Amino acid sequence: xxxxxxxxxxxxxxxxxxxxxxxxxxxxxxxxxxxxxxxxxxxxxxxxxxxxxxxxxxxxxxxxxxxxxxxxxxxxxxxxxxxxxxxxxxxxxxxxxxxxxxxxxxxxx
Numbered sequence: 001x002x003x004x005x006x007x008x009x010x011x012x013x014x015x016x017x018x019x020x021x022x023x024x025x026x027x028x029x030x031x032x033x034x035x036x037x038x039x040x041x042x043x044x045x046x047x048x049x050x051x052x053x054x055x056x057x058x059x060x061x062x063x064x065x066x067x068x069x070x071x072x073x074x075x076x077x078x079x080x081x082x083x084x085x086x087x088x089x090x091x092x093x094x095x096x097x098x099x100x101x102x103x104x105x106x107x108x109x
Contacts, residue, residue: 040087
C-alpha cells in the first residue's frame with residue numbers, strides 16, 4: 001500500500017511539474033509579446049499612441065476615441081490603421097505567439 005501511495009505522489013508531482021512548466025512557457029510568450037507591443041507603441045507618434053490605447057486598452061468606442069484624440073472618427077481610423085501597420089513592422093510578432101495569446105485571453109489555452 002505504501003508503494004502505491006508513493007507512486008501516486010510521484011505521478012502528482014510529475015503532473016504538477018508539467019503544469020508549472022506549461023504555465024511558465026505561456027508567461028514567457030505573454031512577456032515577449034507585451035515587450036514587443038510596448039516597443040511598437042513607443043515608436044508611434046503621441047496621437048497614434050492615444051488612439052491605440054483608447055481603442056484597444058480602454059475599449060473606447062470610435063466616438064470616445066475621437067473625442068480623446070480631438071480628431072474626427074475618420075481621421076482616428078486612418079491613424080489607427082497606419083499605427084498598426086507601423087507597429088507590425090517593428091514588433092514582428094509571430095503568428096504562433098499571437099494565436100497563443102488569443103487562446104490565453106479567451107480562456108481556451
